[in-house]
Amino acid sequence: MAKDNIIDRLLDEDDCGNVTLYAEDGSKVEMAQIALIAAGGAPYALLAPVELLEKGQTDCLLAFAVREDGVFEVTDDDLLSEIFEEYDRLYGEGR
Numbered sequence: 001m002a003k004d005n006i007i008d009r010l011l012d013e014d015d016c017g018n019v020t021l022y023a024e025d026g027s028k029v030e031m032a033q034i035a036l037i038a039a040g041g042a043p044y045a046l047l048a049p050v051e052l053l054e055k056g057q058t059d060c061l062l063a064f065a066v067r068e069d070g071v072f073e074v075t076d077d078d079l080l081s082e083i084f085e086e087y088d089r090l091y092g093e094g095r
Contacts, residue, residue, distance in 0.1 A: 010036065010045045010066050018050055021071070034061060035091060039082045042067075044074065046087060 009015045010033065021029045031047040038044070043066045052060040063074040063083045074080055 006071055007066055007068070009033075010064075010071065011043060019047070021047075031062075035087055036066075037063075037083050037086050037090070039079065039086055044083050045071070046083070 006019050006021075009017070009019055013036070016033050018030050018032050021031055023029055030050040032050050032053055034046040034048055036043055036045055045064045045066050046061050047064060048060045048062065061084075063080055065072045065074055074083065
């Protein structure tokens with residue numbers, strides 16, 4: 001049975017299905033779940049717009065903080081570096 005709560009879905013290691021986020025203008029953006037990363041003791045979801053992946057664009061990963069009160073795009077450069085370094089450590093080539 002699919003879960004409706006995006007937070008539950010992002011934190012469920014068995015759920016790899018696409019999730020829908022909403023842009024500021026209310027439009028829907030279908031996102032592929034790429035990874036769930038722990039940084040600083042908190043969970044972060046790495047997501048990619050399905051539309052861009054379907055066009056062959058592979059450099060479109062975005063990081064989102066997964067919190068009890070919602071999912072928020074990470075914009076802090078230091079935190080982004082920490083998240084992507086952990087992603088590279090876990091999923092880098094040859095691992």
